[in-house]
Amino acid sequence: MNENFAGIRKTIDHCVACTACMAACPVMRALQDYRGPKLIAPAHGRLHFSQDDFDRSLEFCSNCKSCDRACPNGVSVSNLNMQQRGKFFESHKHSQRDKILAHIESAGKKIRTIPFGHQAANWGSSVGKILGISEKIGITAKRPLPIYARKNFKTLFKSIHQQKSDRKIVFYPGCYINENDPDVGIALIRVMNANGIEVLIDENFRCCGSPLISTGFMNESRLLAENNSARIQDWKSKNIPVVAACTTCSLVLKSELAEIFGDDRFANNNVFDAFEFLETIDLNLNLASVPKRILYHVPCHLKSQGIGLPAREILSEIPDLKIELADAGCCGLSGNFGYKKELYDVSMKIGRELFDRILSSDADEVMSECGPCRMQIQHGTNREPMHPLEILAGAYLPN
């Protein structure tokens, strides 16, 4: 077998078939076609010792990682699924749709080389929907595609003046914040500056690889892992931590790549979620009152990091702010999963509990760290959620 199956393959034999993962899987709950994490990852995964044989219901795993979090024995269920999916595409062709969904980083880069490219792209994606082109290639027309911001974060960054400081971090914006939601990056700079920390960026960072992993482009994802891990190590040697505000990016860079490729060079202890990092510093508590009630949807990929709820801990320092957890499971979008035409309904069904929770709440704001979660919440409830960094930046603004 492929040497990629080393490492977490060993965890297959930690599976005692207890079914905790099946009870926790949101896709199984919403969809009869999926045979479930236990049967696909450890059980079917074992068969790969002897033959190349694939269960097509593997395509229904959304990589939300609820199975991993339910497992009492530390089986890397979802990553075993991702490995098998990668293996499948060694001998099967990718669809045009999968190629598009996996390569959002290069699409963004191309758009930025054309004058008014972001407008053309936003216009193109809505025309594509009207003309039925997206549906024809398998991307749902029932939800909006992410809107490209007028200027991306990396461009905006150049115009921001920061006080020089000995305390520095490197901000890893990731594709979504960079191209679609640069305000979150700006908020991060405000928060860090308010704490006397200078924010750097590294132009040589690439996409974390999550969209490629979940669509089975393993070789490309490995190249990104090589590049990004080398950059992270380089910053580590300068004692500068790398901080991400997208919980999928931080999860992937911390541990996912190392697990999937069985390569310890990709395990990075110099990567932090933004609020996880803020917990490690002596926080500036000169915070203005924010008399609001916030409903907090905790992203799956934050839960998987096993670091608790650092955003809630930090934000609870803001006077008069009340935070309530939505506690309503997975949002259902899971990166590009919910953009697939045949999975749109499943994605919305998974999100139903969260939508109902939000729709019946009288909270002033909804917040979540994860870009796709925020898009799904907006699509399912018409409420526009915030990133917790935007709320914290607001509390630092007045002085």
Add this chain to the structure above:
Amino acid sequence: MRKLDTFIIGGGLAGLFSALVLKSKHPEKKIAIAAFGAGSLPMSSGTIDFLSRDARGKFLKSPLAGIQKLPNHHPYKKIGIESIKQAVEFFRDFSAEWSLPYDGSLERQTPVVTSLGTIKSAALTQISMDASPLKYAQKIIVVGINGVKDFFPNVLVENLQKIFPQKQIESVNIDFISNPRRDPLILDIARILDSNEGIQKFADQLKSKVESKTMFITPPIFGTQGASSHGAAESLLESKICETTCLPPSPTGIRLQKILRDSLHKLGISILENMKIVSSEIENRRVKSVKTSSGKIFEADRFILAAGKFFSGGIEMNQFNSPREPIFNLPIFFEPSENQWSHEDFFMPQGFEKTGILIDENLKPIDASGKLILENVAIIGEILGGFDFTASGSNSGIAIASAFKAGDIDE
């Protein structure tokens, strides 16, 4: 993270219940729970057995009478009869308040039909599982579900007929998922019966079978939240319905897990997921902090260890006679004589099952000589040592009673 009052390690029955008791009795306390994995509730029947068999394997009609006869070093004796009684009351009140009422008491055993049609018993069961009304039934109908491979109505009929030779017992199969694309789980059916349409579909298919004094036995399909689905189905059929235990995943255990989690959510206690605690910092017999596998440190005044035993890694045993408790490195009781490590009869007490941590009257860990090891740690649930809780039918009872005491005696 600011220093906590109490940090609970383990998100299973014992850990969740101790948080609930602690926060209910001491609302000012700041508590967090670290959970690695979902615990064993999704695989459990959700019944609370307090003590079903004595040391010789003899069935006990009254759990309480059995508990009173236990030796003084048994965890139940350390917890104390009064606390055990209060734990039962607290649990009953809590479950009723969250619409999943439990039947039973410490003084008698409530019968439960197993997935094979034998009868087991527990002190407390969800009302939908209480099989005592079976003795009044004239006709018993075992309901199977087409496509569900985890439930065997014919086996149940055959075994139940041995227990109730005078009664008319038959089976019937009903439909829920036509053309299933994978083998439907009992849990899938239970999720269908979370809806009124599902309950109606169930009743419509069985209405014609109802005669006088008919009782139905089904797998645990009546929803994943609370007891209302079961109650509605009984009303529609105007008959008693009794749920069996089942192969996992088990909707009855999932119901109990759900009300525990929902009640903690309401009390503002977070369950920190995927968090494996790997080590601790100890000074003068007091634990100052614990550390997660990702390197994060949690400080607290008090710690409750509810990490379970072998299955969940609360105790590791890479070699048979050298068990290890990884977080606090506590001394562990281990059956000393090698020929007692296991018993050839699977259902008899197994020596290795006695592996665990010994405690004093305040649930604090002690060594074999009785010396106190840590001042600010309470040990609860399956990780307690000295006895085989599985063979004696007391796993959940130990969890509930020790968790109650740990929450009640907060210092």
